[in-house]
Amino acid sequence: MSESFSTEDINAVYKAIAQRRDIRHFIPGPIDEALLARLLTAAHHAPSVGMMQPWRFIRIRRQELRDAIHRLVDEERQHTAEALGERGDEFMRLKVEGIRECGELLVVALMDRREPHIFGRRTLPDMDLASVACAIQNIWLASRAEGLGMGWVSLFDPDRLARLLGIPPGGKPVAILCLGHVERFYPRPMLELEGWAEPRRLDDLVSEDRWPVDETPRG
Template structure:
């Protein structure tokens, strides 16, 4: 992946404290669902966070991410039923765990300081690095931008939650997206009452993370 040239300190080396801060932000990042009702974020803070997202690597420098600010009460009310309908469909698909699922808080659309949509832009024809996986590499690039935003938000002591429960065509129509664009998520962003000690699904006993050793695959013999 290709990363735009940074515009920060010209020294490329991290000292021990800076290195520790990066690893700490990664370790303490959480997918947040509980937010404190708050005023909109200052414009300069929101721009700083979006600049962090925009510094993400992207295949062929295609930068396929687009962000849409949807923080007004009218937009929240417009989008909430779309998310709620998918929440109900998810519960139905979970069979015996459906009632347990419905007790979980899965979004903060009405509570967060800012609500953003992350959208995959129409294909711009980039071939470099994505000839065999054109859509997949666009998705991966956009996901890198969200991860940058997530880590920057955590460093600013703000929570971020990625809401993926929606019908993509319905949300695309609601946002009047151009042909070829598709929504990837609704991002709830803002102050939180506390950061979860563990990922929320672990705290609630829904699921537990697996150790790194289970994710390491041995190559076949040559």
């Protein structure tokens, strides 16, 4: 018989999910090594298609490397602002990363030589990326439960970051994770607080038996 969860355990899981936030504001200071090990272990417990475990975690320890990553992100931030057109100035006012302030910086990458892994990927090759996303979510929820903030940064050129970190051909960085202590957690998602976007209602995103009629393209 499988071990059951108490009501308190169940509530704690849902609490972490509901209170998870994409954090950009950190209090500088190191993260305890034992705590970081717990977070990475949580990530490694994530499900993966065909049990391929395609995640690779690179700890950024050297300050000059952290600075170089920050420059890559800032360059992409500028390009994103240009691509946004009339919303570019509004975007530039947003704080989109905490690379220089966070206590721990991780780069999460897809492994190289993934082609032989076809279990669950023959028709859906992107399931390796889905597996890595599950690992990242595990870190996010565990971090929130531990009282640490985490921010997922995706503003970077993956090829340039791969060269910077010596990732071999076929491997691919997919996330920069900022982990650290926080003064407080945002009461709602930061982009909602900043007026950038409004979250959609769950009812608008659930349908039965077929694609929602009101979202079907009309020819």
